[in-house]
Amino acid sequence: MASSDQNTQLADLLMEIANNFINVTLEQSDDMINRSLGMLGEFTGTDRAYVFLYDHQEKTTSNTHEWCAPNIVPQLEELQQIPYEALPDWTNKHFAGEVLVIPDVLALDAAGTLRQILEPQEIKSLITLPMMEGQTCTGFVGFDSVRQYHVYTEREQKLLNLFALMLVNLNNRIHTQTQLNQAMAKAEAANQAKSEFLANMSHEIRTPLHGVIGFTDLLRKTPLTPVQQQYVENANSSGHLLLGIINDILDFSKIEAGMMAVEMIQTDIGDLLKRTFNLFRMSARSKGIQLILQPDIRMPKSILTDALRLQQILTNLLSNAIKFTEKGEVELKTEYQSVSKNEGILRFSIRDTGIGITDDQKQKLFRAFSQADTSTTRKYGGTGLGLIISDMLARLMGSKIEIDNSTGSGTIFYFELPVMEVDAQTQTTASDFPLDLSPASTIVDNNPIIDHFPWKIMVAEDVALNRMMIEAQIRLFYPAAEIQLCCNGKEALQQHIENPADLILMDLHMPEMDGIEATRLLRENETPGQRGVPVIALTADAFIQQKERCLQIGMNEFLTKPMDAGLLEATFRKYLINRN
16 A cells, blocks of 8 residues: 555656646657656656557557666667557457556467567566547557566556546647647648739739830820820720729738738828828819818827828728719818827718718628629729728728718718827928818829939830830930830849949849849949949839838839839939939
8 A cells, every 4th residue: 555655756746747748838748758757667666668659540559759767678669550460459458448467478378479579578567558538549658667577556557547648638739739730831831822822913914004004104195186085095094993903802812811011100191191182183073073171180290100001091982982972072081189198099081972871781891892782883883892901901000990871961981090199299280281172273283394314214124015115104204314224133233334324223023133133232232331323123013022122122112013104203303313
């Protein structure tokens, strides 16, 4: 009978092993099992402690973990994939959930398989206990006595039985974690594949659209008959419409794949509102709709926010409001509420006097590829993604799109954005906004400034049609420029060495040497401390990861195809204005 002191030691040992198993990581589990076998072996005074697992599909058993006392020969490598039929008595007992005890190996049948396996290991006595998971035996744990015979006590059987239960729990946890890791790896691989597919799709679709929109933009500026002008306008408008649909689908896919990140930057909120508002003045005027901007002059002038995503939300909501309003007005309004010294809530609302939304239709608005009523698709067009993308972007920024509707008298879409003030002392004033915001007011003239300085501008682009179009666009606002055309990054580097450019417009995906590598080598070869040549990325790869990569290796700006001629001219002017 075990003494009170021995029972206490046994309880302490089991508690220590249990704590170790609870806290062990997947990577440390094998080492922890071996250490626990050593603790058990030393406690019981046996010579070898081990774990075997059963493979019921292959009908074999293999030694997976082993501890040996000093001078005891390990057997782990020798005891692999032993067939069930070689150990019928052994497996039958375990599968029935019974303990196998052999007090004397030499007392076994000399011709039997079991003795032939145990005797070469110099085992005198042993005990094994099945690892039971419900009614299924998944393996067994055991002790071997090699140096002397050993009678295994009830206490030792209890110790092994509890250890077997711990191993079953640990193995289940390992199995679950392994499956989880595999699932995460699969999901990551699928995400990566989706990311690559989206990047390729974006590039392949934007590249021909770059030509369609670019050349029709150029054609609009040539002498045309009224009918030809109308045809060109229709083709250009269709190209921009297709680009909007493609952007919606790609944005939706990127958000779903978790590839859309919020980038907090210092933003002049008044300037953002004016720029967004001006985008729609012409479309509102063409429909006879009054477009109203009502800013809250209490709001700070400068905030930290993702200006690109915020403008995208406002653009989507304003576009929808104008599209579904036949007469009356569309209003963009802001309201600011201070929360603390440097924090506040900025509410944006877009109100229209359009067709309105019923409660039933409201339920469909934020479902992908759906609209409030299928008749709206026929009459107004669109993918139905604008609102769901706006809501997904708003949620990324800590908000959500809400609706206040009254059928027949219009709709209000609004969202409240938590913002951080950059300078709490500086607020927006009425002078930050134009006094006349009616549709009849003068539209901002976006025509480029003509610069007759003989700039040296390099265009690195592998598609011949794109080179032709980009050159023609540059000639519109830099007619005296010397334009160097290159087919790849290697050619661009060589030409820049021979005839240094004032500015380089660099495509990213080119043969022989891409734009990333060309820019990296260009920056490495520049003289430290001297102003380097501005490098502007122009690419059909519109992903934020690519933008970050371009800026990290030394590009100055990142523009996407299809090319916006006004933005291209403004970017050129930004970097060329101080170089002569």
